[in-house]
Amino acid sequence: MIHHKPTIQNSSLLLSFPIFSHYNQESRMVRTPCCRAEGLKKGAWTQEEDQKLIVYVQHHGEGGWRTLPDKAGLKRCGKSCRLRWANYLRPDIKRGEFSHEEEDSIIELHAIHGNKWSAIARRLAGRTDNEIKNHWNTHIKKRLLKKGIDPLTHKSLLDGAGKSSDHPETSLEEDDQKSNNNKSSGSPSARLLNRVASRLGKRINHSVLSDIIGSGGPLISHITPPTSASEREKSTSSSSKPSPSNLLNNQNMNLDATSLSSSMFSDSSDSLMYENIFGDIEDMTGFSSRFLSDVVSHDDEDFLMLDESCLENTLFMRDLTMILQGDKIETKSFNDIHVTPLNEVDSFEGIDNYNCQDITSENILLSYDDDDENLASKSIRI
DNA sequence: AAATCGCCCAACCGCAGGACA
DNA sequence: ATGTCCTGCGGTTGGGCGATT
Numbered sequence: 522m523i524h525h526k527p528t529i530q531n532s533s534l535l536l537s538f539p540i541f542s543h544y545n546q547e548s549r550m551v552r553t554p555c556c557r558a559e560g561l562k563k564g565a566w567t568q569e570e571d572q573k574l575i576v577y578v579q580h581h582g583e584g585g586w587r588t589l590p591d592k593a594g595l596k597r598c599g600k601s602c603r604l605r606w607a608n609y610l611r612p613d614i615k616r617g618e619f620s621h622e623e624e625d626s627i628i629e630l631h632a633i634h635g636n637k638w639s640a641i642a643r644r645l646a647g648r649t650d651n652e653i654k655n656h657w658n659t660h661i662k663k664r665l666l667k668k669g670i671d672p673l674t675h676k677s678l679l680d681g682a683g684k685s686s687d688h689p690e691t692s693l694e695e696d697d698q699k700s701n702n703n704k705s706s707g708s709p710s711a712r713l714l715n716r717v718a719s720r721l722g723k724r725i726n727h728s729v730l731s732d733i734i735g736s737g738g739p740l741i742s743h744i745t746p747p748t749s750a751s752e753r754e755k756s757t758s759s760s761s762k763p764s765p766s767n768l769l770n771n772q773n774m775n776l777d778a779t780s781l782s783s784s785m786f787s788d789s790s791d792s793l794m795y796e797n798i799f800g801d802i803e804d805m806t807g808f809s810s811r812f813l814s815d816v817v818s819h820d821d822e823d824f825l826m827l828d829e830s831c832l833e834n835t836l837f838m839r840d841l842t843m844i845l846q847g848d849k850i851e852t853k854s855f856n857d858i859h860v861t862p863l864n865e866v867d868s869f870e871g872i873d874n875y876n877c878q879d880i881t882s883e884n885i886l887l888s889y890d891d892d893d894e895n896l897a898s899k900s901i902r903i
Numbered sequence: 904a905a906a907t908c909g910c911c912c913a914a915c916c917g918c919a920g921g922a923c924a
Numbered sequence: 925a926t927g928t929c930c931t932g933c934g935g936t937t938g939g940g941c942g943a944t945t
Binding site: 563564565566600601604605608609651652655656658659660 | 910911912913914915916
């Protein structure tokens with residue numbers, strides 16, 4: 522089997538053409554058989570076939586795959602054409618080896634989405650689901666197993682501590698070690714973040730979520746735009762209906778703390794809408810639908826975050842960490858107020874004693890009674 | 904040098920869900 | 925309401941190719 526890659530000429534040629542989403546009304550009127558059994562070529566694509574497909578998509582855009590082979594003069598089924606385009610010929614595909622950062626992202630995303638390769642691919646610019654799936658099965662899975670980590674559950678295959686890495690040479694493994702260390706030591710800062718996120722999560726109501734989905738809202742995209750032309754077209758359409766396509770622009774977002782906090786306190790009773798967008802929010806934040814559901818339904822002060830929303834496992838927590846690290850923490854005892862940059866705080870030991878006393882649009886107030894029965898509190902400005 | 908083995912990855916297969924007639 | 929078609933997804937296959945014997 523001879524595989525050849527699209528030439529630079531092909532790619533640059535493609536980039537010079539706008540790709541329009543194609544909706545062929547005629548093909549809906551007169552339907553053609555799904556796949557002709559005879560005369561269809563299978564196997565590796567030739568350069569000539571690639572060229573035909575590229576030229577066709579340049580002029581007609583993606584879509585209409587069923588009728589594309591005939592129109593483009595290809596002896597292939599539409600499915601094969603779509604796959605060839607999506608996995609190989611598309612101009613925005615990044616080829617070559619996966620970086621450590623990409624591998625780490627894949628592992629993180631796999632922990633959230635499982636074998637939802639398309640969902641993972643949407644968050645990795647230029648990588649296809651097929652490529653990620655292959656890389657996972659041939660490389661990452663083996664590395665995790667070698668380290669004693671179950672690729673399915675992302676948990677250690679061994680019991681007890683200190684069982685981890687024999688291979689400290691990669692960032693992936695370093696991160697895994699850090700992660701294990703955090704878990705085993707029960708990092709106080711992680712617990713703080715969990716508590717804060719828990720309280721923040723409680724305040725996220727459906728109007729905030731609808732803001733997020735409707736107009737970009739308080740969440741700002743910074744990593745991965747939709748990768749295909751059709752997705753770009755969809756995501757910029759004027760549809761007011763919440764959709765995964767709209768959300769693609771907001772995935773892997775940074776949280777804009779000010780706008781988030783200013784909009785998270787309004788109320789609404791439209792729970793139906795809430796249900797419809799749980800899946801989307803799950804994608805965006807890394808919180809499970811179950812957790813989000815609990816966030817909505819619980820009003821008790823002792824609400825606890827679920828395991829899957831802990832620091833190591835969610836993009837949300839990572840973003841929250843970034844916010845807190847870039848902000849300041851105030852330490853005050855009665856009328857004595859000290860302001861300390863959060864990243865200069867030596868330790869969060871004792872943070873378990875704190876209660877999330879209040880959340881305003883600007884601050885999260887943590888308070889506790891110390892051993893001397895003095896009231897102490899920490900206020901994180903958001 | 905030839906045969907064999909195992910890895911890699913592009914391509915295929917079958918299924919599911921949504922849209923439309 | 926039902927059937928058909930279209931598209932996308934995850935799992936699997938099989939051919940190329942380098943490494944090993």
